[in-house]
Amino acid sequence: MxxxxxxxDPEAFRQLFQELGQAIYAHAYRATGDWSAAEDAVSLTFLEVWRLRxxxxxGDESVRPWVYGIATNVLRNRGRSARKHQLTLARFPAPDTVPDFSDEVAERIDDGERLAAARAAVAKLRRGDRDVFMLCVWSDLSYTAASEALGIPVGTVRSRxxxxxxxxxxxxxxxxxxxxxxxxPPADFRQIQGDRTPAVRSIQEKAR
Incomplete structure (x- = not known):
């Protein structure tokens, strides 16, 4: 290979994409939490694989760690670009409020709440620790493979x-x-006095 x-060899490249494309997509989605961004990361990763071939x-070793190493760099660069983009947007007046479709995305994944919490937690790790965690735990690479992907000693992978x-x-x-x-929801609910039909209603209902 x-x-x-x-x-x-185009056929070798096609075979590699069939074997690792979905795994790299899952890796990128866990890193970004965004389906579209994950698709872009996959495209950029395999473009880089072809460019750097x-x-x-x-050797006879699997090329999987090499591909994951490229994906890690793509995601790092995307993160830097996203931060620059946010800084640029911050200089402009706040736009009108637009609908939030995050709930629709959350419905498409299992246990979205825990994944969101995990992603937020992972984002707070040091970059080196985060890369090792994502490769070894979320993408199931061995210590040796992660070491090759990141270009660091196996001992460093273990400690991180x-x-x-x-x-x-x-x-x-x-x-x-x-x-x-x-x-x-707020816990401030109380009975409305003077109502002919005794009932417990919220303050919000009274306002309506």
Missing amino acids: RARLRAG ERLEE LSRARTRLLKLTEQELRRAKKRVE
């Missing part, structure tokens, strides 16, 4: 993953508590 990719070293797991236990629970507070 390595030799065929280095030689620019001649740099792929010869241990640190990330410890910190994420606390961060994820904090994010879940914040999310719960945002969606809980």
